[in-house]
Amino acid sequence: MTIQFPGNAAPFIATSRDILVAQGIKLTIGSDFEEYAELVAEERSAQKLGAPFDPKIHKLGKSNAFWMIGRSEDGELIHTQAAKRVQLSGRPLSSYLLRNFRSFPPPLKGVDLKHSRFRATPGTHRIAGTVAYHGEFWVAPERGKYRGVGLAPVLGRSGMLEMMRQWDPDWIYGFILNIVAFKGFAARIGYLHLEPSALKWVVEGRDGPIDTFLAYNSREDLEYLLDIPLKEAQPEAA
Template sequence: MTMQFSANAAPFIATSRNILFSQGIDITIGSDFDEYSEIVTEERPMQKLGDPFDPTLHGLNKSNAFWMIGRSEDGTLIHTQAAKRIRLSGRPLSSYLMRQFRAFPPPLPGVDLNLSRFRATPGTHRIEGTAAYHGEFWVAPERGKYRGVGLASVFGRTGMLEMMNRWDPDWIYGFILNVVAYKGFGARIGYLHLEPSVLKWIVDGRDDPIDTFLAYNSREDLEYLLDIPLNEATSEAA
């Protein structure tokens, strides 16, 4: 079933454009991941390119993946995110990740892929059909300018809408580190479902593993999300 966005998305699109315009932010969407890799390397040195979107590891093109960046009025990179279609081949996400979870490590050096583990959550058993993976979400750290002012809600929903318009997946999912999830990040960018302890990463030099949440939305969740006035969704904690 193809989802119809005309009624639900129009108010969101208009409001989000007004918010981005008022902040002087320009959005660019592309599918050349060699270009994206260069942007990240040169302009986002504090967070390396994630493996799921590394063009040297995966065949990424306009039919199966895209990236989105935001720039300030002076051209400074202030936001990134990316998404790609995932082929579950008739399996639930739980079965897919049992074999493939090592393809989604956090962007940190020293991750021990052999000792790290995946735990199936209720959502991973539920997610099947067509799916899109959502990652690379980053907002410039100048709090009070780009963080804590509602932009994450605009960026997150814009990315989700782009995924639905391109691929109409049954599900959208991503992984959020515990330290970020407990601050409400997943809810702010628009995820209605969060499940803890899905991926546990062992990192050299760290005493404790890095734990993550699974975040996901169904097609129906997104339809509901887009029907919520954006000004209600952009009230972020100080």
């Protein structure tokens, strides 16, 4: 299927390429999740592999998932993200998550799956059809080198564009911890919709549960987003 974007996605592709080249970053896309799990274990010690993209738990490959990584000119891993199609079997996301929310835990030790919970948000009742889950978003922590230089909109939209190229989804969604959402992370990477208290995770050793926002975009949102010039999407500190 050939996907047509408003005004064509070519301006975004060209501008994002210029920005990445200026920062000395090369993006690579793959679908071998054994390879991805290995590079995460070896090069992303600050954040373990998320369960939704663990090849020991899920069957992931070219037909239903991809990962995207960014490396510096020196070959250092400085960015990851991944996406996969989710089979809703004719149900809305709310019904799917009621049974399957435990498949999307945060990458933290000691998550108590039994006592954690999902609350259906308004968006989960609307999300249906062809759906993709977006996660694993990480940028190397050296602020001033890779963080705070306007890369988030480029990287976020690059992943969303790849989802559209591969699957033309009706919706994409992800989960963002409160502590990250309150810093504007969802807006920076390109999510137009954010709903609070979707997932509440009980974690051993913590005084209270960890709250999570649902972030999502429709196909129309994605087309609108990718038609916005990147210079208008980049905050002073991203």
